[in-house]
Amino acid sequence: MKMHPVKSSKIDVICYDEHTHKLRVSFREEKPRDFCHVPENTFTAFLNARSKSRFFKRNIEDSFPC
Helix, strand or coil: CEEEECCCCCEEEEEEECCCCEEEEEECCCCCEEECCCCHHHHHHHHHCCCHHHHHHHHCCCCCCC
8 A cells, every 4th residue: 555645634645456446544632544446537537636625525535435
């Protein structure tokens, strides 16, 4: 799982495993959360999003439960 530190007020690190399509989001003030079956293009868009928190809320939080 590759770690990607990001600039965000709420998110600290995004980790993604391209083989299992598992995403882990580490927050600054909450426990890390795991998401399953996340397409690689969604992960890439997340990394490239101007607002990581907004992208997370709109596209990941309720869409990829494990």
